[in-house]
Amino acid sequence: MTKLVKTITNSPVPAMNPRISDSALRRLSHYMRFLEAFEAAGRGTVSSEELADRGGTTSAQVRKDLSHFGSFGKRGLGYPVPELRARLAAILGIDRRWNVALVGAGKLGAALHAYDGFRRRGFHVVAVFDADSRKIGRRWGSLTVEDVACLETSVREKEVEIGIVVTPADAAQEVADAMVEAGITAILNFAPAKLVLPENVTLRDVNLAIELEALCFALTHDGWIVGR
Amino acid sequence: MTKLVKTITNSPVPAMNPRISDSALRRLSHYMRFLEAFEAAGRGTVSSEELADRGGTTSAQVRKDLSHFGSFGKRGLGYPVPELRARLAAILGIDRRWNVALVGAGKLGAALHAYDGFRRRGFHVVAVFDADSRKIGRRWGSLTVEDVACLETSVREKEVEIGIVVTPADAAQEVADAMVEAGITAILNFAPAKLVLPENVTLRDVNLAIELEALCFALTHDGWIVGR
DNA sequence: TATTGTGAAAGGGTTCACAGCG
DNA sequence: CGCTGTGAACCCTTTCACAATA
Incomplete structure (x- = not known):
């Protein structure tokens, strides 16, 4: 990467x-x-x-x-x-619209869905999935939380090109696999898990714990300064 | 950085x-x-x-x-x-407890506050601030959303060492300034703004738009592959 | 024998410095 | 003259390869 x-x-x-x-x-x-x-x-x-x-x-x-x-x-x-x-x-590649699917209808997913900066840049969340039957069917703005089991059909139907993984770590790999199966070739992963994906799929990780740990390192090693 | x-x-x-x-x-x-x-x-x-x-x-x-x-x-x-x-x-530096303050009681702040992975690694959110009077006073678990005007006092009292900025872009710089004023020397910034801080303060940025744009680049330039 | 620890080599990103051009 | 575009130099990170050693 x-x-x-x-x-x-x-x-x-x-x-x-x-x-x-x-x-x-x-x-x-x-x-x-x-x-x-x-x-x-x-x-x-x-x-x-x-x-x-x-x-x-x-x-x-x-x-x-x-x-x-x-x-x-x-x-x-x-x-x-x-x-x-x-x-x-x-x-x-931001001179056009991109359809995005969120998997994981938790708090972080909700925050990303509500984040206006995405839409303003042409990123449209067109589908939200979850595995929890209590969350499936809930309304998220104009969207309805769908069963992750329907991911492939829905992703193809809605022409989703970018997938965002916002699940717990233990579900991340199978969700990513399903995304790939559905033809998605770009994944943004927030789960603290190392995903293994085919060569042709682009993956980017956002790992909050790692960012915080880097801050700790700097705080702990007070004699070291963070260079440009 | x-x-x-x-x-x-x-x-x-x-x-x-x-x-x-x-x-x-x-x-x-x-x-x-x-x-x-x-x-x-x-x-x-x-x-x-x-x-x-x-x-x-x-x-x-x-x-x-x-x-x-x-x-x-x-x-x-x-x-x-x-x-x-x-x-x-x-x-x-993760062999101890770290006190963290969140500024911005929005959806992303709520997601981070609820994120269990932090606490498990010794990061404790001990204060949440916002500038919106409708949010101030609300209960977030065992915490109460405080007025950002009280940031300095509260941060010193609660011995906060790490600050997380989860505000809109236009508020980020003044919030960061207040954090520095309060003695915080490590900041994790989620706002899409370029913060200017003193040398001795460690800053890390998490910019979701940039991550998505990197995915777009890869999707757009299909002949390019993302190398290790 | 298996695997670490580490100088030396390779690779590649950044900076320099200046020729080229409006 | 001012600022871009770029080859070359520099510097840092990664990889290699092997001596050291449990």
Whole structure:
């Protein structure tokens, strides 16, 4: 989950470079946000320096990151804000709607479902599943909590492309397997479990305990500082 | 938030090595979990190979990671499970209780508050704050939602060391400032905002939109595969 | 013999510095 | 002149390979 290696060449983005690091990808998301702010502020142009200042990187880093996908700036001038924002949106793949399914109708699932930031970025939760018969049938806004046993049918019907696992750790693997079976190839996993998935499925983990433990490490080792 | 650089040498852990990468730190958390499983299974000893298999790394990586903090194994035998688990817990700083404050009594805050995995690892949510007068005074289990204006007093009184920001983006910076004012030096931020904090404060961000965008990138660039 | 601990080599991400161009 | 785009240098992380040793 650290690098991306090019294998075929039919993607919508020209992609001169075959690789991009996970950290570069994260930075692109940040630039995206900064560009939205600049655009809202009516700025027509930004320099790599300005983009860098906002995100705690360097201008060289910004230029390198962008250069993986083409050259969008004008020398002596900087980058045209609306154009670059649009190009970045296309590169990240957020210039369209994505259907998302949540599995696990617990508190965390509810929080994600209610989170407005998702919808605003084109992520639509179109299905919620659970294994608990007391939760199945409940209304979640315009959705009804479905039986996880119906996952495959429903996911195919609703054209879900992204799955979010918000179950307890012990259910996570079988839920992920069902997602894969239903044709989902991108999974965001909040369960503290190491999922084993086919090569063609992209997985990202969000592990809250690990983040807290990293904070503890820093607190415990007071003589160590967290470097940039 | 990528490296740790040693500056003083009075930490409880000997720490022969002055640096450890963020990725190594994450792996240590994973080893911790595997060791707990091995211990529960009654295993007296594990090899770096076995630890690596579970976590998708290599045995050399495991040995290197551990070697930053000392040498815990026996050549030809492997690592003693209970001892290594205890040592790792001490290294990560999770061999004690940590008091945590949540700011933002919304759905995500509620989910984190209810999350059992935290308490099980020694993280105790001892205070919840919000700015919304309709939420202030509500009972959350044994806690009462407090006015964020009282944050400093309450945080000092309850000896909170870790703060979790679960507010909307526009409130995040001032909440973080208040936390720092109250003496908190470790912050976990869920708000999609770039926080600016003093050097001595450790910050970690969990940005759900960025994780989803990375999935989109992978889905959009179908010819690219996510490498290890 | 099996497996650790670790220098040395390899790999790859970041920074530097400057040529190229508006 | 100002700022981008980029090859080269640098630096850090991972991998390799083997000496050390229970």
